[in-house]
Amino acid sequence: xRELTIAGLARAGGVGVETVRxxxxxxxxxxxxxxxxxxxxxxxxxxxxxxxRRLRFIRSAQAAxxxxxxxxxxxxxxxxxxxxRARELARERIAALDAKIAEMKAARDALSRLARACDxxxxxxxxxxxxxxxx
Amino acid sequence: xRELTIAGLARAGGVGVETVRxxxxxxxxxxxxxxxxxxxxxxxxxxxxxxxRRLRFIRSAQAAxxxxxxxxxxxxxxxxxxxxRARELARERIAALDAKIAEMKAARDALSRLARACDxxxxxxxxxxxxxxxx
DNA sequence: CTTGACTCCGTACCATGGTACAGACCTTAT
DNA sequence: ATAAGGTCTGTACCATGGTACGGAGTCAAG
Numbered sequence: 001x002r003e004l005t006i007a008g009l010a011r012a013g014g015v016g017v018e019t020v021r022x023x024x025x026x027x028x029x030x031x032x033x034x035x036x037x038x039x040x041x042x043x044x045x046x047x048x049x050x051x052x053r054r055l056r057f058i059r060s061a062q063a064a065x066x067x068x069x070x071x072x073x074x075x076x077x078x079x080x081x082x083x084x085r086a087r088e089l090a091r092e093r094i095a096a097l098d099a100k101i102a103e104m105k106a107a108r109d110a111l112s113r114l115a116r117a118c119d120x121x122x123x124x125x126x127x128x129x130x131x132x133x134x135x
Numbered sequence: 136x137r138e139l140t141i142a143g144l145a146r147a148g149g150v151g152v153e154t155v156r157x158x159x160x161x162x163x164x165x166x167x168x169x170x171x172x173x174x175x176x177x178x179x180x181x182x183x184x185x186x187x188r189r190l191r192f193i194r195s196a197q198a199a200x201x202x203x204x205x206x207x208x209x210x211x212x213x214x215x216x217x218x219x220r221a222r223e224l225a226r227e228r229i230a231a232l233d234a235k236i237a238e239m240k241a242a243r244d245a246l247s248r249l250a251r252a253c254d255x256x257x258x259x260x261x262x263x264x265x266x267x268x269x270x
Numbered sequence: 271c272t273t274g275a276c277t278c279c280g281t282a283c284c285a286t287g288g289t290a291c292a293g294a295c296c297t298t299a300t
Numbered sequence: 301a302t303a304a305g306g307t308c309t310g311t312a313c314c315a316t317g318g319t320a321c322g323g324a325g326t327c328a329a330g
Binding site for chain 4 (some may be wrong): 140141142152155169177179180
């Protein structure tokens with residue numbers, strides 16, 4: 001364990017090296033000590049399975065719509081085992097997702113109807129554009 | 136017609152004055168001539184129903200997930216009556232919305248299961264946090 | 271023991287969609 | 301005629317989530 005360089009970690013997580021460093025700056029990933037032959041402050045940082053899991057956690061949570069700030073909070077909650085707050089965050093996110101999903105569905109259906117109308121209608125203005133204009 | 140000041144237009148569209156100016160800079164809204172008692176370049180700009188419709192169009196299209204750049208394109212297409220391209224944009228957007236909706240639904244369901252699991256499970260680590268970590 | 275690839279670090283820059291001034295000007299009511 | 305409040309213009313700044321780059325250090329192979 002702890003054999004990966006930063007490029008290896010990035011590859012394992014499907015992100016770029018600069019993104020890993022960015023997450024470190026944001027406090028989402030740890031920055032291990034540089035270890036090398038010449039003691040203090042020399043050498044290269046190495047990463048292990050834990051870091052890969054953490055990085056993948058970040059990407060999954062991000063896919064679920066959490067912001068990096070919320071993800072940092074989830075990580076902190078994990079450390080102190082605060083289930084109540086974690087549940088709270090999860091429920092907030094579910095509500096936000098539900099709202100957004102409904103909105104996107106409505107938009108999708110409206111657009112779908114419009115594209116069909118645009119196929120059918122032969123004269124006059126394009127329904128796709130006019131439809132967004134109230135009346 | 137054409138009796139609104141910029142603040143009236145902004146109010147009618149449910150946005151701030153600075154947002155209207157921003158849309159003007161982006162070419163999404165027109166910037167009418169300043170008209171006043173002292174000729175050239177004096178006076179205040181006035182807006183009418185057309186502008187309100189345009190502003191609402193922008194907000195609706197935005198709600199459907201179009202970027203401001205795409206909205207600018209839709210507006211331009213309307214002007215030259217290019218239905219083919221408008222349909223193309225609509226279909227692209229529908230596909231993107233479908234993908235995003237599916238992704239968000241999956242995330243929503245996963246989170247929902249997790250919140251329930253977090254209620255049930257009494258000992259051990261919080262499932263909400265561990266679940267995102269692949270094994 | 272040099273060469274080439276990679277790392278480290280700081281800082282700067284990017285896109286997107288705004289928001290916030292400052293300072294001058296204009297309009298409207300009193 | 302003057303004061304209050306809205307407008308105009310330019311420029312600067314904001315959050316979010318990265319991406320790029322320069323210059324120095326380090327590591328591994330030949």
